Amino acid sequence: MxxxxxxxxxxxxIFLSNFERLAERRSGKDPSWLRAIRQSAIERFAQxxxxxxxxxxxxxxxxxxxxxxxxxxxxxxxxxxxIDQIRPLMFGEPEGQRLVFVNGHFCPEFSQLxxxxxxxxxxxxxxxxxxxxxxxxxxxARYADIEQQAFAALNTAFIADxxxxxxxxxxxxxxxxxxxxxxxxxxxxxxxxxxNVIIVEPNSRVSIVEDYASVNESPCxxxxxxxxxxxxxxxxxxYRLVRExxxxxxxxxxHTHQGRDARYLSYSLALGGALVRNDIRVVLDGEGSECxxxxxxxxxxxxxxxxxxxxxxxxxxxxxxxxxxxILDERGxxxxxxxxxxxxxxxxxxxxxxxxxxxxxxxxxxxxxxQLEIHADDVKxxxxxxxxxxxxxxxxxxxxxxIDLEAARxxxxxxxxxxxxxxxxxxxxxxxxxxxxxxxLPDAPAAESAPIN
Amino acid sequence: xxxxSDKIQRLVDKEYEYGFVTPIEQEVFPCxxxxxxxxxxxxxxxxxxxxxxxxxxxxxxxxxLERAGAEPRWANVTYPPIDxxxxxxxxxxxxxxxxxSLDEVDPQLRATYEKLGIPLREQEMLAGxxxxxxxxxxxxxxxxxxxxxxxxxxxxxxxEAVQEHPELVRKWLGSVVPYTDNFFAALNSAVFSDGxxxxxxxxxxxxMELSTYFRINAAQTGQFERTLIIADEGSYVSYLEGCTAPxxxxxxxxxxxxxxxxLDDATIKYSTIQxxxxxxxxxxxxxxxxxxxxxxxxxxxxxxxxxxxxxxxAITWKYPSCILIGDNSVGxxxxxxxxxxxxxxxxxxxxxxxxxxxxxxIISKGISAGHGQNTYRGLVKxxxxxxxxxxxxxxxxxxxxxxxxxHTFPYIDVQNPTxxxxxxxxxxxxxxxxxxxxxxxxxSAEDAVSMIVNGFCxxxxxxxxxxxxxxxxxxxxxxxxxxxx
Numbered sequence: 001m002x003x004x005x006x007x008x009x010x011x012x013x014i015f016l017s018n019f020e021r022l023a024e025r026r027s028g029k030d031p032s033w034l035r036a037i038r039q040s041a042i043e044r045f046a047q048x049x050x051x052x053x054x055x056x057x058x059x060x061x062x063x064x065x066x067x068x069x070x071x072x073x074x075x076x077x078x079x080x081x082x083i084d085q086i087r088p089l090m091f092g093e094p095e096g097q098r099l100v101f102v103n104g105h106f107c108p109e110f111s112q113l114x115x116x117x118x119x120x121x122x123x124x125x126x127x128x129x130x131x132x133x134x135x136x137x138x139x140x141a142r143y144a145d146i147e148q149q150a151f152a153a154l155n156t157a158f159i160a161d162x163x164x165x166x167x168x169x170x171x172x173x174x175x176x177x178x179x180x181x182x183x184x185x186x187x188x189x190x191x192x193x194x195x196n197v198i199i200v201e202p203n204s205r206v207s208i209v210e211d212y213a214s215v216n217e218s219p220c221x222x223x224x225x226x227x228x229x230x231x232x233x234x235x236x237x238x239y240r241l242v243r244e245x246x247x248x249x250x251x252x253x254x255h256t257h258q259g260r261d262a263r264y265l266s267y268s269l270a271l272g273g274a275l276v277r278n279d280i281r282v283v284l285d286g287e288g289s290e291c292x293x294x295x296x297x298x299x300x301x302x303x304x305x306x307x308x309x310x311x312x313x314x315x316x317x318x319x320x321x322x323x324x325x326x327i328l329d330e331r332g333x334x335x336x337x338x339x340x341x342x343x344x345x346x347x348x349x350x351x352x353x354x355x356x357x358x359x360x361x362x363x364x365x366x367x368x369x370x371q372l373e374i375h376a377d378d379v380k381x382x383x384x385x386x387x388x389x390x391x392x393x394x395x396x397x398x399x400x401x402x403i404d405l406e407a408a409r410x411x412x413x414x415x416x417x418x419x420x421x422x423x424x425x426x427x428x429x430x431x432x433x434x435x436x437x438x439x440x441l442p443d444a445p446a447a448e449s450a451p452i453n
Numbered sequence: 454x455x456x457x458s459d460k461i462q463r464l465v466d467k468e469y470e471y472g473f474v475t476p477i478e479q480e481v482f483p484c485x486x487x488x489x490x491x492x493x494x495x496x497x498x499x500x501x502x503x504x505x506x507x508x509x510x511x512x513x514x515x516x517x518l519e520r521a522g523a524e525p526r527w528a529n530v531t532y533p534p535i536d537x538x539x540x541x542x543x544x545x546x547x548x549x550x551x552x553x554s555l556d557e558v559d560p561q562l563r564a565t566y567e568k569l570g571i572p573l574r575e576q577e578m579l580a581g582x583x584x585x586x587x588x589x590x591x592x593x594x595x596x597x598x599x600x601x602x603x604x605x606x607x608x609x610x611x612x613e614a615v616q617e618h619p620e621l622v623r624k625w626l627g628s629v630v631p632y633t634d635n636f637f638a639a640l641n642s643a644v645f646s647d648g649x650x651x652x653x654x655x656x657x658x659x660x661m662e663l664s665t666y667f668r669i670n671a672a673q674t675g676q677f678e679r680t681l682i683i684a685d686e687g688s689y690v691s692y693l694e695g696c697t698a699p700x701x702x703x704x705x706x707x708x709x710x711x712x713x714x715x716l717d718d719a720t721i722k723y724s725t726i727q728x729x730x731x732x733x734x735x736x737x738x739x740x741x742x743x744x745x746x747x748x749x750x751x752x753x754x755x756x757x758x759x760x761x762x763x764x765x766x767a768i769t770w771k772y773p774s775c776i777l778i779g780d781n782s783v784g785x786x787x788x789x790x791x792x793x794x795x796x797x798x799x800x801x802x803x804x805x806x807x808x809x810x811x812x813x814x815i816i817s818k819g820i821s822a823g824h825g826q827n828t829y830r831g832l833v834k835x836x837x838x839x840x841x842x843x844x845x846x847x848x849x850x851x852x853x854x855x856x857x858x859x860h861t862f863p864y865i866d867v868q869n870p871t872x873x874x875x876x877x878x879x880x881x882x883x884x885x886x887x888x889x890x891x892x893x894x895x896x897s898a899e900d901a902v903s904m905i906v907n908g909f910c911x912x913x914x915x916x917x918x919x920x921x922x923x924x925x926x927x928x929x930x931x932x933x934x935x936x937x938x
């Protein structure tokens with residue numbers, strides 16, 4: 001790691017002075033309600049400070065490496081990316097819809113939005129704040145919990161840009177929307193705080209891929225917050241892909257609020273990053289609402305990937321399913337903490353959660369804490385967690401068939417992940433995950449697997 | 454379902470059976486805790502210098518924690534702050550001297566135990582269970598001592614062990630739960646007054662169940678007992694404990710420490726039926742049961758098995774654990790925890806795998822009724838050295854009524870790729886299909902609920918020694934009277 005070592009209070013001061021610069025620069029532009037939110041968020045962050053291992057929610061994840069680097073706030077002018085650097089990260093869909101952000105700032109020149117349905121809004125948050133302030137006021141920063149979560153507070157203080165997606169009532173958006181967030185820091189280490197707001201009005205449907213990637217191998221810190229509102233009878237498939245470099249820190253907070261009969265499918269796919277933390281919270285606040293949280297983490301080298309999910313069943317008759325799988329190799333460390341809370345009076349709930357981990361090396365480590373907190377009686381809830389290695393019998397069987405040990409291992413590793421990967425409906429995302437898995441397994445049968453539709 | 458709900462309602466109204474007070478002359482220390490009190494307890498017991506010093510060290514450590522406000526607050530329970538200066542740390546029935554035989558024990562005391570269903574004499578006659586009865590702070594009687602002594606087994610009160618086997622006590626005391634372990638363990642180390650001591654020599658299989666019966670009688674007293682069980686190479690012992698307390702409106706504190714040590718090829722089976730006074734329907738009164746129980750499988754092929762049926766106490770805070778150090782050692786935890794009215798339980802286990810081929814099993818059944826809050830909290834840790842470790846955990850919760858809560862917080866920490874670890878948990882209410890099926894066969898709703906709850910707990914109950922299994926089933930019935938029958 002480059003950069004002079006600093007300690008945590010100093011790091012906090014760096015963020016606070018970054019804030020003053022930002023507040024000064026945006027003083028004339030922001031609506032007053034946003035200024036108030038921003039100010040209270042920075043005050044809260046100053047009180048909370050960086051989380052430490054004595055806090056229950058951060059027992060297994062140390063953010064010390066982040067506090068050791070003096071990150072500077074990424075400005076729009078810092079960007080030096082060319083289209084050639086972005087092209088390999090695109091999903092190759094010529095007609096696809098894509099927003100590109102560099103260090104959290106929207107870059108219309110790389111983005112592509114063709115034929116979006118009438119009334120749908122897809123734009124950068126900075127523009128949206130100028131053009132649709134009323135639409136944003138009732139949603140922006142209304143969901144993410146800045147009281148408890150220091151990083152959400154930090155992001156809220158620095159709200160400047162990000163993606164704003166608005167789907168009007170009764171619209172089905174066919175093509176997936178690709179939100180590509182690039183981090184690059186050719187000079188000093190940079191921090192960005194993308195803020196995304198996704199609103200799906202009643203009876204609409206959309207697929208979104210929120211994708212974080214690096215352009216070069218340099219230390220940078222991405223601290224996004226995404227707020228998703230799924231209204232009555234609406235549906236969203238939300239894929240989150242983290243494939244940043246092994247120098248990148250990624251701490252993300254996501255908050256989804258669902259209305260009656262709303263459906264939410266989330267895929268958290270963590271393939272890259274040195275330190276990745278995803279806080280995913282879903283509030284099922286409407287009868288008949290349903291959420292499916294799937295996740296896959298592939299951890300190697302010295303990576304540390306932490307998923308904290310929380311599902312709140314607030315109203316009766318809501319369902320949740322959660323399925324997370326992890327493969328851990330080398331000195332990788334995985335953390336899974338899944339909490340399901342059934343609130344008092346929320347009867348007729350069905351909630352099931354599963355976490356499966358495959359440990360491939362002696363140095364790999366996994367902590368899994370599935371948690372159920374139930375305050376109603378007419379419920380069916382369960383969770384399960386397993387940690388294991390490759391099945392010796394299966395390996396033996398393959399070897400008796402003349403398959404060498406290495407190939408047999410690769411087949412079994414691939415098989416472990418396959419049920420989850422094969423359910424990814426967007427072909428380029430699925431290919432990307434298979435490629436990452438294949439990068440670990442040079443001869444994995446990725447090519448012939450999973451027909452691409 | 455209406456009838457079943459009525460039954461559940463009736464269970465809530467059922468009163469605590471063991472809530473009487475024995476009017477016995479007591480010797481009590483003044484309320485409050487300071488170095489003087491610690492010295493007084495130690496002097497009362499005529500303890501050697503090293504033990505007094507150990508207590509004082511524990512006291513100073515505890516006092517420092519208390520000053521720092523370090524009383525643990527992480528458990529999923531709520532209670533008003535405890536005033537540690539308002540508790541009496543020593544209370545004992547007045548006896549002229551240590552009784553030589555049962556005949557010398559105060560008849561009042563013997564009557565108390567008979568009322569509790571622990572007829573000391575009868576049990577001595579029927580070659581059944583050896584009992585050490587602890588009344589408030591001291592052990593009043595131990596049965597079957599001579600017979601056990603013939604085999605070289607030491608089974609006596611802790612104070613007696615300090616006098617007669619100081620070398621053993623000194624070697625093992627605090628080796629599993631050091632006084633620095635946690636707030637309540639430190640408190641216990643400073644003020645523990647009595648408890649049971651068991652030593653089973655090499656190659657001896659203890660021929661009978663050893664048992665301790667704990668009774669809180671005096672008001673405003675805390676009970677702080679300390680149990681130490683050492684199973685030498687190749688030995689086997691099964692130990693049971695039971696507990697009750699009178700009904701009082703104030704909360705009483707019980708902070709015990711249990712240490713188990715199993716050497717090569719030894720097996721310890723430790724069963725608890727905890728039925729401290731749980732408080733009344735409004736949640737007034739009851740025992741705070743803050744207990745540290747831990748076993749160390751020190752030797753190869755050793756085994757420690759915990760079985761607990763937790764029906765009493767206003768608040769339970771208890772995690773019987775196993776540290777699996779020896780290769781091939783085995784840890785087991787079977788638990789039924791019932792919370793009714795305003796009871797709160799935060800209980801579970803820790804299985805720490807250090808040796809190779811170590812195995813552990815966790816079966817936990819939680820039943821919540823009324824406003825009860827039942828939490829399973831457990832840790833399975835497989836360290837880097839624990840090759841081929843194996844764990845299976847299952848935590849099921851049953852909800853009776855819509856005001857109660859059931860929570861599961863398992864922590865799983867695996868650092869070895871050869872480990873196999875499985876965890877499962879479910880929470881649900883009694884299945885309407887099962888109820889319907891039973892009723893359709895002519896079984897009343899009440900009996901059906903009873904059958905289903907008993908079936909739900911069966912995996913744990915069958916781990917109990919026979920004498921206790923009967924008591925446990927009875928207790929299930931009392932705790933959930935009407936719903937369970």
